């Protein structure tokens with residue numbers, strides 16, 4: 001079966017005959033400005049911002065811009081098949097929704113809207129530990145859609161085990177363990193407004209609904225939210241872990257485990273040696289280490305080091321179909337997108353997330369075909385040149 005994602009293009013043009021326009025821009029580079037007009041400064045800057053001077057976020061984009069696709073002709077790429085399977089999860093295209101926390105600052109339906117949009121397209125959603133809705137409610141909204149769970153590793157083992165058990169019971173198949181955010185970076189865009197959702201009790205639905213977490217509180221989060229927040233924030237930030245703790249997660253999660261935040265080939269090798277199933281080559285969209293290397297720039301050496309042993313996924317800076325193609329060409333099996341769909345959520349709730357995703361997938365479908373590729377497996381380093 002060929003991909004139908006590109007058909008979003010004809011749908012939009014045909015709707016135009018009746019005077020109907022897309023709900024908001026189809027230009028992924030214009031989403032940020034549209035969201036700025038819609039959101040209050042605190043939530044907008046929380047999403048758009050990056051660590052320190054913003055150098056890492058800029059580097060992420062520059063790394064994509066430096067690489068250029070070399071289109072090939074007469075290869076009969078009329079029919080494309082974008083489907084792929086990663087760690088047992090079938091997906092209609094090599095694209096997942098990155099874990100993005102506190103989505104209710106963008107739209108009241110938050111992660112529920114995102115889950116519904118993802119399921120309507122069959123695109124896997126990675127649910128953040130910092131979700132503003134519970135694991136069980138998001139699973140309900142996700143229905144039969146594919147879902148992975150992202151762990152901010154609590155320093156209380158009982159709470160950790162309890163949360164993992166709930167995620168498994170709610171049908172989350174793959175565990176994504178984020179390593180790069182064991183404490184928050186210096187983020188001037190939030191500091192200047194003194195805006196941190198967690199200490200305002202947003203993005204705490206998962207611990208607040210957790211029996212093991214609640215058992216450690218003198219008063220319930222409903223009675224005394226401040227004390228609950230003050231117990232949770234140091235539990236999921238402020239404690240770095242070590243490689244020898246990974247068996248603990250393996251013991252309590254019987255599905256695939258993916259480590260997110262890998263930027264060095266030696267760390268990728270250690271992940272493989274530790275029996276992990278995959279990694280996400282990610283610098284958290286430039287939100288953690290300022291002045292860091294672009295995530296795309298380290299992808300080739302990491303894919304070279306471990307690509308034949310574990311699944312190599314990628315994020316940080318993906319905005320367009322061309323960006324997805326470039327990451328695939330440099331060794332990623334699939335990519336995660338973060339801010340673009342968060343802006344879609346802000347601009348239109350469930351429909352907004354769907355519009356952004358359909359646009360990205362259409363763009364990917366058309367760009368793959370026009371450059372002479374029929375499937376996500378075809379782009380290779382030879383598909384690119386330095387511009």
Ligand SMILES: Cc1cc2nc3c(=O)[nH]c(=O)nc-3n(C[C@H](O)[C@H](O)[C@H](O)COP(=O)(O)O)c2cc1C
Pocket residue numbers: 046047048098099100101102128129130150178260282283284285286287315316317318336337338339340342
């Ligand atoms: C507002 C926001 C919240 C995020 N929350 C989380 C989170 O809870 N857990 C996590 O692992 N990554 C989180 N991330 C990082 C994303 O998963 C992803 O690595 C990053 O957004 C990718 O870069 P991009 O935004 O350029 O696509 C967040 C990113 C943003 C923008």
